[in-house]
Amino acid sequence: xxxxxxxxxxxxxxxxxxxxxxxxxxxxxxxxxxxxxxxxxxxxxxxxxxxxxxxxxxxxxxxxxxxxxxxxxxxxxxxxxxxxxxxxxxxxxxxxxx
Amino acid sequence: xxxxxxxxxxxxxxxxxxxxxxxxxxxxxxxxxxxxxxxxxxxxxxxxxxxxxxxxxxxxxxxxxxxxxxxxxxxxxxxxxxxxxxxxxxxxxxxxxxxxxxxxxxxxxxxxxxxxxxxxxxxxxxxxxxxxxxxxxxxxxxxxxxxxxxxxxxxxxxxxxxxxxxxxxxxxxxxxxxxxxxxxxxxxxxxxxxxxxxxxxxxxxxxxxxxxxxxxxxxxxxxxxxxxxxxxxxxxxxxxxxxxxxxxxxxxxxxxxxxxxxxxxxxxxxxxxxxxxxxxxxxxxxxxxxxxxxxxxxxxxxxxxxxxxxxxxxxxxxxxxxxxxxxxxxxxxxxxxxxxxxxxxxxxxxxxxxxxxxxxxxxxxxxxxxxxxxxxxxxxxxxxxxxxxxxxxxxxxxxxxxxxxxxxxxxxxxxxxxxxxxxxxxxxxxxxxxxxxxxxxxxxxxxxxxxxxxxxxxxxxxxxxxxxxxxxxxxxxxxxxxxxxxxxxxxxxxxxxxxxxxxxxxxxxxxxxxxxxxxxxxxxxxxxxxxxxxxxxxxxxxxxxxxxxxxxxxxxxxxxxxxxxxxxxxxxxxxxxxxxxxxxxxxxxxxxxxxxxxxxxxxxxxxxx
Numbered sequence: 001x002x003x004x005x006x007x008x009x010x011x012x013x014x015x016x017x018x019x020x021x022x023x024x025x026x027x028x029x030x031x032x033x034x035x036x037x038x039x040x041x042x043x044x045x046x047x048x049x050x051x052x053x054x055x056x057x058x059x060x061x062x063x064x065x066x067x068x069x070x071x072x073x074x075x076x077x078x079x080x081x082x083x084x085x086x087x088x089x090x091x092x093x094x095x096x097x098x
Numbered sequence: 099x100x101x102x103x104x105x106x107x108x109x110x111x112x113x114x115x116x117x118x119x120x121x122x123x124x125x126x127x128x129x130x131x132x133x134x135x136x137x138x139x140x141x142x143x144x145x146x147x148x149x150x151x152x153x154x155x156x157x158x159x160x161x162x163x164x165x166x167x168x169x170x171x172x173x174x175x176x177x178x179x180x181x182x183x184x185x186x187x188x189x190x191x192x193x194x195x196x197x198x199x200x201x202x203x204x205x206x207x208x209x210x211x212x213x214x215x216x217x218x219x220x221x222x223x224x225x226x227x228x229x230x231x232x233x234x235x236x237x238x239x240x241x242x243x244x245x246x247x248x249x250x251x252x253x254x255x256x257x258x259x260x261x262x263x264x265x266x267x268x269x270x271x272x273x274x275x276x277x278x279x280x281x282x283x284x285x286x287x288x289x290x291x292x293x294x295x296x297x298x299x300x301x302x303x304x305x306x307x308x309x310x311x312x313x314x315x316x317x318x319x320x321x322x323x324x325x326x327x328x329x330x331x332x333x334x335x336x337x338x339x340x341x342x343x344x345x346x347x348x349x350x351x352x353x354x355x356x357x358x359x360x361x362x363x364x365x366x367x368x369x370x371x372x373x374x375x376x377x378x379x380x381x382x383x384x385x386x387x388x389x390x391x392x393x394x395x396x397x398x399x400x401x402x403x404x405x406x407x408x409x410x411x412x413x414x415x416x417x418x419x420x421x422x423x424x425x426x427x428x429x430x431x432x433x434x435x436x437x438x439x440x441x442x443x444x445x446x447x448x449x450x451x452x453x454x455x456x457x458x459x460x461x462x463x464x465x466x467x468x469x470x471x472x473x474x475x476x477x478x479x480x481x482x483x484x485x486x487x488x489x490x491x492x493x494x495x496x497x498x499x500x501x502x503x504x505x506x507x508x509x510x511x512x513x514x515x516x517x518x519x520x521x522x523x524x525x526x527x528x529x530x531x532x533x534x535x536x537x538x539x540x541x542x543x544x545x546x547x548x549x550x551x552x553x554x555x556x557x558x559x560x561x562x563x564x565x566x567x568x569x570x571x572x573x574x575x576x577x578x579x580x581x582x583x584x585x586x587x588x589x590x591x592x593x594x595x596x597x598x599x600x601x602x603x604x605x606x607x608x609x610x611x612x613x614x615x616x617x618x619x620x621x622x623x624x625x626x627x628x629x630x631x632x633x634x635x636x637x638x639x640x641x642x643x644x645x646x647x648x649x650x651x652x653x654x655x656x657x658x659x660x661x662x663x664x665x666x667x668x669x670x671x672x673x674x675x676x677x678x679x680x681x682x683x684x685x686x687x688x689x690x691x692x693x694x695x696x697x698x699x700x701x702x703x704x705x706x707x
Contacts, residue, residue: 022350023343023377062334064351064562069367069665071355073562074335090354094335095347095376096561096601098417098528098550 014041015085017051023093025063028055042083048072049080051089066090100314101163101616102126107205107227109220111298112153112212116227121206127618128705130592130625131162131206133189134632136178139209140187141635146643150182150290151272151297153213159200159263159303162594166201166311166391167319169611170326171599173198173390176591181289183274183450183504184522184547186640188289191551192263193390193596194281199261202307210298219247219264219302224309232301239443240266240279247304256306264302265292266445268492272296273502275450275491279442283398283413284390287447288524289546290504314617322610329603330394335563336602340397341387345417345598346376348561349424352417352528356664357560359530360424361478362456363519363655366530367664370429374420378431384414390596397598401435407482408432412439415448418550421528422452426459426484433481440485444492453525454505455487457518458497466512472497519653521548522645532656533666534559536567536575539679542650543579545636551597553583563601570666572675576682581626588629631704634687634696638706647694652676 017040021029029038042051048067052059065072067081067089074094083089099121106119121135129135136158148154157179164172175197181188200208203224210220217232235243243264251257263280269292276292277285295301313319330336339347352358353371360368372378383403389396399414408430415438423434441448461467462476469475473496476483490498500508505518505525519526524547531538536555541548550556555578559569567574589605590597593612600608606622613620640649652671661669684691688700701707 020354023347062338066351066354069355071351071560071562071566073566090351092351093342093347094333094339095343095351096335096339096557096563097345097598098348098421098554098556 013044015044015083016040017042017083018086018088019051019055020088020090022091025057025091025093028057045082047080047082048089051083057091062094064092064094066092099123099126100312101167101612102131103201103204103206103311105205106207106209107222108209108211109227109229110212111210111214111218111229111300114214114229116229126163128628129632130588130628131165132160132174132176132191132592132594133178133587133636134592134628135207136160136176136189137187137632137635137639140178140180141639144180146180146639148180150180150185150294153211153298155180155294155297157210157291157294157298158207160207161197161201162592163616164612165594166198167313167615168323168392169595169615170323170330170392170394170603171390171596172392172594172611174591174594174596175200177278177286177291179291179294180643181291181546182272182293183290184524186522186547186643186645187545187636188291189546190278190286190288190291191591191597192278192280192284192286193393194261194284195391196261196263196280196284196305197594198391199305199307201311202309203305204307204309208303210300213297214299217299217301219304220300222303222305224307235301236270237267240264240445241282241443243302244282247302260304260306262302262304264445265295266443266492268444268446269293269296270301271492271494271502273446273492273494274504275447275454277445277447279445283442285442285447287449288549292445313615315614319611319614322607322614326603326607326611327394329607330599333602336395336599340395340598340601343376343380344397344414346379346415346420348417349375349420350377352560355560356533356661356666357530357556358421358424358528361427362425362460362517363526363530364460364659365662368424370427371424373429374423374431374434376420379414379435382431383435393596395598395602403432403435405432408436410436410439412436413442418527419448419452422449422456423484425456426452427478428481428484429479430481433484437481437485437488441488444489446488446492449527450505450525451488451491451501452484453519454491454501454508455484457505457509458487458501460517461509461512461514466514516654519655521651521653522546522649524548526653529556530661531652532661532669532671533664534569535572535671535675535679536569536578538652538656538671538676539575539683540579540583542652542676542680543683545633545640552586552591553579554586554597555579555582557601572679575679576686579683580686583633584626584629586629587632588625592628592632627704631706634700634704634706637696641695647692650680650694
């Protein structure tokens with residue numbers, strides 16, 4: 001779990017990331033989350049992979065990740081971009097077709 | 099023959115005569131089956147300038163060599179005719195059990211011509227083929243029709259084994275977006291082919307086959323099927339996502355990336371989408387999963403709403419029906435299930451009728467469609483109105499009499515043709531192509547209208563399958579569109595394999611099953627070329643029917659009205675970008691840049707000259 005910010009040294013700065021979970025990914029949300037959404041404080045400079053680790057989602061679990069409305073594609077094509085304050089990261093089970 | 103049953107059933111509804119013709123091996127190899135063999139017969143035997151609802155049009159049902167063999171997802175068949183909606187070639191693909199059952203009865207295709215003097219239905223049990231009176235079926239809904247035919251079969255076991263395809267009231271009433279339904283809930287939805295069936299006074303076809311389809315190389319076939327199954331099982335999309343949430347599982351994802359259109363393509367990224375997602379349908383209404391013949395995925399299933407006002411039964415809706423409900427800004431999952439059920443029961447395409455309702459809603463809100471013509475105040479978000487207008491369209495009542503002629507007819511009557519979002523008069527589907535540029539090119543060049551089924555570049559551009567491409571660039575999109583169109587036309591639609599299975603099994607895996615089933619010595623490239631041949635043949639039919647290069651266009655809304663939300667807010671599809679993609683596509687296809695005709699060299703190369 002995340003350490004309270006008061007325990008962090010002054011050097012470590014936090015940013016807030018909004019996480020939106022769909023389908024079975026909702027089980028990875030912290031208990032206080034509502035409506036499939038939660039705000040996660042992360043160290044500045046954190047990447048999508050860091051967020052996955054924080055949430056306890058295995059890196060190899062099949063998923064589609066969307067950062068600020070841009071799809072990173074299925075996880076086999078995943079790269080791990082750096083996140084920024086206020087970013088919205090959404091997680092979906094693999095879906096497709098129309 | 100192996101794979102193919104080897105016979106075409108020809109029925110002249112005018113004279114009532116039925117005869118069997120051999121499927122010639124060269125013809126079968128060259129056009130494979132499905133829309134390939136059907137398009138060739140249409141081209142040879144139907145004047146492309148004919149009135150689509152006249153007896154001179156022919157209506158063809160065509161399976162592929164994989165249909166009914168046990169090929170993974172080899173359940174499909176295609177209806178084809180000149181389309182009353184577009185005026186060009188029309189075809190619509192369906193699964194369920196009817197297509198495989200026709201193969202078990204010994205036929206690859208049924209070619210229907212002429213017009214019966216009174217309503218009839220076609221009865222097939224293996225070699226026994228007869229036309230029977232359908233006077234007691236006329237006016238009935240799709241489930242009522244199936245039930246009545248079954249009730250007339252004395253042996254209940256035989257009744258259960260019989261597969262039925264039919265039209266509902268929409269087809270009888272010659273509604274230009276009428277579907278042909280089979281197995282009660284599978285729709286050959288697009289292009290108004292139900293109206294062609296209705297124009298022939300043909301209500302239904304009931305088939306029972308007691309035979310089986312042989313494959314050429316049984317051991318190789320078994321191995322190829324096992325390999326296809328293993329691929330599906332290993333793919334989380336096909337083995338988990340699809341069975342769990344259906345194709346409607348894409349709703350939240352496509353909404354979050356600004357691709358799901360809302361309010362007749364005016365808005366994107368609307369929060370209400372979560373209320374009509376595949377998850378909600380699965381959680382609230384899905385009773386169980388149900389698949390088609392030889393399908394390990396089972397994306398469908400019976401669903402039921404028990405609470406008023408939208409109580410009723412329906413198959414689990416497909417993504418495109420979720421989309422069309424969002425396009426009407428109806429964010430009520432019960433209304434979505436009800437709308438799907440009503441459209442299926444009446445035999446009307448959810449996409450085109452829903453798109454026509456969305457157009458009517460916009461016309462009404464902008465003050466172009468007077469309240470007195472609708473009979474009530476019509477605005478976006480009204481689920482009951484959406485369902486009522488679909489019913490009125492099927493029965494040509496009230497405003498439905500205008501809507502039944504297609505969305506273009508409605509928008510033109512009220513002076514704003516630009517408000518029906520279509521290509522070649524067929525409604526655009528659930529993709530905001532300001533943000534998916536390959537899909538814009540695919541729609542524009544589709545032979546049957548705004549078709550998402552063939553050349554589904556969204557798979558790569560948005561979903562990242564089999565690899566992620568940038569949806570906002572135009573580079574590489576022309577070859578992508580051509581390759582995906584040829585692949586879908588050849589390996590899937592013509593062979594009789596479900597399009598959704600490409601999300602699970604690879605084209606080489608499908609090809610291996612096709613080759614082992616037929617044993618004709620196909621090379622992969624030959625099947626891709628057959629896909630290209632089919633595409634060009636259909637293009638030629640359209641050009642002879644009077645469509646032109648100018649019909650390879652994209653609605654103004656995408657070119658001129660910037661995206662109102664989402665990650666690409668402010669975007670339009672730039673006209674010069676579109677023109678550049680189209681030029682690249684014509685060059686790749688070997689089509690004349692000025693006329694859009696396939697060049698003589700291309701026709702020679704494809705053995706079409």
